Amino acid sequence: MKSLLANIKITVDEKVYLKDPESSEKGQQIIEHGIHLIDELGLEAFTFKKLAERIGTTEATIYRYFESKHKLLIYLISWYWNWLEYRLVFSTTNITSASERLKIAIHILSGKIEDDVNFAHISEVALQRIVVAESAKAYLTKEVDADNKEGFFLSYKRLCKRIADMVREINPDYSYPESLVSTVAESAHYQIFFSKHLPSLTNINGGKQHQLEKFLIDLVFKAISK
Numbered sequence: 001m002k003s004l005l006a007n008i009k010i011t012v013d014e015k016v017y018l019k020d021p022e023s024s025e026k027g028q029q030i031i032e033h034g035i036h037l038i039d040e041l042g043l044e045a046f047t048f049k050k051l052a053e054r055i056g057t058t059e060a061t062i063y064r065y066f067e068s069k070h071k072l073l074i075y076l077i078s079w080y081w082n083w084l085e086y087r088l089v090f091s092t093t094n095i096t097s098a099s100e101r102l103k104i105a106i107h108i109l110s111g112k113i114e115d116d117v118n119f120a121h122i123s124e125v126a127l128q129r130i131v132v133a134e135s136a137k138a139y140l141t142k143e144v145d146a147d148n149k150e151g152f153f154l155s156y157k158r159l160c161k162r163i164a165d166m167v168r169e170i171n172p173d174y175s176y177p178e179s180l181v182s183t184v185a186e187s188a189h190y191q192i193f194f195s196k197h198l199p200s201l202t203n204i205n206g207g208k209q210h211q212l213e214k215f216l217i218d219l220v221f222k223a224i225s226k
Contacts, residue, residue, distance in 0.1 A: 008118060010086060012078045015150050019065045021075070027065055029055050032121040034072055039126040043073060043134045070141070073130075074152050077138045080131050081155040083116070083124065084108055085162065098169035103217060105163045110188040110213045132189045160185060171224045180223055184216050191215070 014020065021027030033054045038046045046069060048062045066072045088108050092101040113128040139153060147153070164177035174180075191212050194202040204211045 008086065010079055010082045010119065012075050012082065013151050013154060016071055016075045016078060016152060017066055018063075021065050026055075026057065026061065028121045029057075030062055030065055030072075031076070032123075035076060035123055035126050035130065038073070038076075038134065039123075039129050043069065043137055070138075073134060074138050074147070076127060077131060077135050078152065078155045079122070080124075080127050081159050083119075085155070085159045088159070088162065098166050099221075102163070102166040102170065102220065105166060106184065106216050106220060107213055109163075109185055110191075110209055110216050112209045132192050135189065156185075167220075167224055171226055173226070174224045176223075180220065184220060187219075188212060188216065 009022070019027065021031050030051065034046075034051055037051055037054055041050070048059045048069060052059045052062055066075065088105055091104050091108065095101045095104065113124050115124050116122070139147070141147070160178060160181045163181045167174060167177040167180060191202050191204050192209075195204040195212075199205075204215065
């Protein structure tokens with residue numbers, strides 16, 4: 001099993017980047033240190049100049065991989081959603097009950113993240129913090145329609161569709177499976193953010209994911225109950 005997992009590669013649509021960062025050691029350094037720097041500074045303060053200084057390279061080198069920090073953000077967010085989908089598929093393969101698979105999906109969306117040893121150059125813990133704080137900036141832009149036509153959000157939509165199909169399996173008559181799943185996915189981010197920064201807006205204490213998971217399971221299964 002370990003040898004099988006070692007061969008897994010999370011892929012991102014090639015339109016997001018100019019050169020695949022996974023194809024070289026320098027590209028992997030851009031991803032590794034880009035995650036940590038965005039996590040430390042926030043997207044607004046992050047620049048390719050600062051990233052180049054962190055890595056010990058030139059801005060021109062980074063621009064050979066990504067044309068802008070917006071595209072780098074989309075790459076990182078897409079990688080995260082693809083990684084969650086990989087975890088979901090792996091965790092539910094032998095589960096016959098749609099209800100149990102849906103609970104696993106909610107756990108993955110809301111549960112505590114640990115760094116995955118299969119992807120040593122990526123800190124999934126730091127990446128989740130970026131997703132919580134910055135992911136909306138990937139699509140709340142004037143360019144969202146053009147980016148969508150390019151397929152930049154397919155990983156997110158594919159994951160939501162996979163979970164929405166579980167909702168349909170449980171209750172084929174439920175009218176809003178995609179709306180429910182995307183709401184849950186976004187709520188997981190906002191509730192984590194609120195618990196850390198705006199605690200009066202949530203009942204989740206201090207980012208305790210087990211409380212968040214319980215809340216989201218309650219929300220989903222009450223919504224789809226027949």
